[in-house]
Amino acid sequence: MQPMDFIRKENIQTLEQWIARAASPVVLGHTHPDGDALGATAALALYLRGLGKDAAVVFPDSPADNLRFILPAHVPCLFQDTDPDAAVQRIQQADLIFLVDANAFSRIEGLQDAASASSAPKVLMDHHLNPDLDSFGLAFTTPNISSASEVVYWILKELMEEAPSSSMWDSLMIGMTTDTNNFANSVFPSTFRMASELIEAGVDRDALLQQIYWSYRENRVRLMGYMQSEELHVLPNGTAYMILTKDIQERFDMLDGESEGLVNVPLAIKKVKLSVLLKEDDGHFRVSARSKKGTSAQQLARQYFHGGGHENAAGGKLFIGQDIASAQAAPAYVEQVLKAFLP
Ligand SMILES: [Mn+2]
Missing domain, CATH: 3.10.310.30 (Diaminopimelate Epimerase; Chain A, domain 1)
Known part of the structure; x- marks a missing residue:
């Protein structure tokens, strides 16, 4: 299958080079992280860690308790509200910066200055309107897609030769499912393709739905x-x-x-x-x-x-x-x- 329009071949090649050179990339997500921000950042960090990189996820604030399960235990996650110095330092040390599910560094509020000031290469992966393209050396973004998790999914498909770990696929299925409100909005033909492929790859959608929608308190x-x-x-x-x-x-x-x-x-x-x-x-x-x-x-x-x-x-x-x-x-x-x- 042809890559999606917003994924240009030369950009994938550049991304591969940047990732190859990086030792400690960081993946940033927006304030009040939702399922999509958590799922997309987690999957990308899992991919990078699978390559042997010391990748971490950094957010301006902690996720709600009922969404915490989306972040795998073995991915280092820092939150500025609970650990301000470490969160900023981690960004300052990063040699590659990703912003996921947000169209500009202003969406990471208190972490904005550290990210903007960094001389590390910066990559945007998003699905919001009006991306701040000037702040990124590489941008993979389109509003004609369900979610940042779907953006990350199609990029990972270009980057990977082998089938990845299931926890990465789980994260992306959760992110896409929550951002589409369980296939009620922002659903495109590619979204169903992604879902089909993930289910074929062994993702247990029923188990994920149970965790997302049927696990609330009275x-x-x-x-x-x-x-x-x-x-x-x-x-x-x-x-x-x-x-x-x-x-x-x-x-x-x-x-x-x-x-x-x-x-x-x-x-x-x-x-x-x-x-x-x-x-x-x-x-x-x-x-x-x-x-x-x-x-x-x-x-x-x-x-x-x-x-x-x-x-x-x-x-x-x-x-x-x-x-x-x-x-x-x-x-x-x-x-x-x-x-x-x-x-
Ligand atoms: Mn989103």
């Missing part, structure tokens, strides 16, 4: 129910929003990651074209937006929430004391924004 299911019955606001213009305040998070003893997927739920309503979830954090709300085809969640995130992302799945922030006077002002602000966005 609290999480009750929280989802409460939010849908008590906190869901559907506006006449076909938009919906929910605000997950600190008070609610405490009441359900919510852990990081347990509101994953909640923002998608209102899209089940026929007339809802755009769904927004605000989750209160220190000094700001984390904003997630999801839309149906024809409505741009990305535009909403960019225009009103200092963010961006994909056309139908985007995110941003709403700063308390800056965008709004107090946390209590959030509902009125969101309603006003949603009415202005879809008059």
Whole structure:
């Protein structure tokens, strides 16, 4: 099979040379790492370690507890929130830098300066719009693909002669599955090809689904129910929003990651074209937006929430004391924004 369009042969050759020369590459992923960021970075690090490289994964912050299983125990992983000096030093020591599942170093926030300042060759592997190509010597990126995990999969297929270890394939299957919301969005013909090949290679998809979707605590299911019955606001213009305040998070003893997927739920309503979830954090709300085809969640995130992302799945922030006077002002602000966005 021909390599995918965004994988140029000469770029693969350059990548091979850079990898051959590197001794301690580092793979960077974005803040609040999701399944795709974790799966894609883990697989790439596993590949590099398989070549005998001292590869490590570095993130600005730790993953949610329910996603930690995606990072294999034998891959060194550093998180700036728990180990700031070591995380920065590891980047400074790197002789090859990968950024995966993010379109710019700004997405790694506190690690941005260390990565940008490094003279090591830099490689981007991503699927977001508007990649910051100037910051990378090599870029493998296209928005016409399911996930960064799929990007990494097709690149690894070019790089490898032998079938790789199954934990690498597991990581990529998890990343692709979570980023497509289990084949509900951003699915391309190549995505099904990847899935077929991985299942043929022995990936146990049922076992992975069990770990991803059927391993939550009871609290999480009750929280989802409460939010849908008590906190869901559907506006006449076909938009919906929910605000997950600190008070609610405490009441359900919510852990990081347990509101994953909640923002998608209102899209089940026929007339809802755009769904927004605000989750209160220190000094700001984390904003997630999801839309149906024809409505741009990305535009909403960019225009009103200092963010961006994909056309139908985007995110941003709403700063308390800056965008709004107090946390209590959030509902009125969101309603006003949603009415202005879809008059
Ligand atoms: Mn992704």
